Amino acid sequence: MKPVKTLTMVGWRELVDLPELGIRGLPAKIDTGARTSSLHAEVLETFERDGERYVRFAIEHGDHVRQVCEAVHVDVRGITSSNGETQDRYVIKTPLRIGDTEFRAEISLADRGSMKFPMLVGRSSLRRHFAVDSGHSWLQSPRPTARTKTRS
Template sequence: MKSEALILPVVGWRERVSLPDLGLFNIPAKIDTGARTSSLHGHVTETIERDGKEFVRFSVDWDGEEHECEAVQVDIRGITSSNGESQRRYVIKTPLCIGDTQFRAEFSLADRSDMQFPMLIGRTALRRRFVVNSGQSWLQKGGLTNAR
């Protein structure tokens, strides 16, 4: 009996994505199979404990707007950036929407103000969910839209 190949959606090297639980919609993101961990441009303002869980409050600044967000802190990890510099970063886990696909993904919070994209989607989030066409851009429909 032949097994049917699973057909995965195709993403380009850049896509618009959404983090609905954080109120962030249509964020331009770089798809980067060379990076293990996904990253979000965010500045941590404080950490708090609620109901026995650690939360991190942070601000996300992109497209000229500052957004205040809060998420459960999953970890603090040593992450090596593309320039080889190792940093300790807060890691959160939140639903991510790329096109019609929604799933929970981990993001390290980093200063990406010098980067072209406020978000980077790494290979751990992409694995077994998408195929990447590095010669194309904006192949997905941008995920959820803000109801405003």
């Protein structure tokens, strides 16, 4: 019989870190209905460096701090949003940390300005790392302060 791996429990919302992008304590919705994770970002430009394709993008976090980030983009994919529309989005691969667990995740860059959470963590990021307790929040993070609160 194959040994069962113990998964870390997360709530339906958690604070996450994107260490390579310099982002800490970003409010995220944990969404098993979404395949791909997504991050609210404004794509500024694409460029090439040392033969690799990069995307430069801006995000807002904390007290509406605008931060410009760069990441290797691994793909441009047609991703279907919750309203059923398919959009071409840049997809980056970067470390994602929830609680004490850190791993590389594929994250699409999307306009989530009308959404309550600037980040959504989808099931491909959750797989093999986490189980979700949809009745609880902040199981792997401290309760957000006014500075990190989600948008109303």
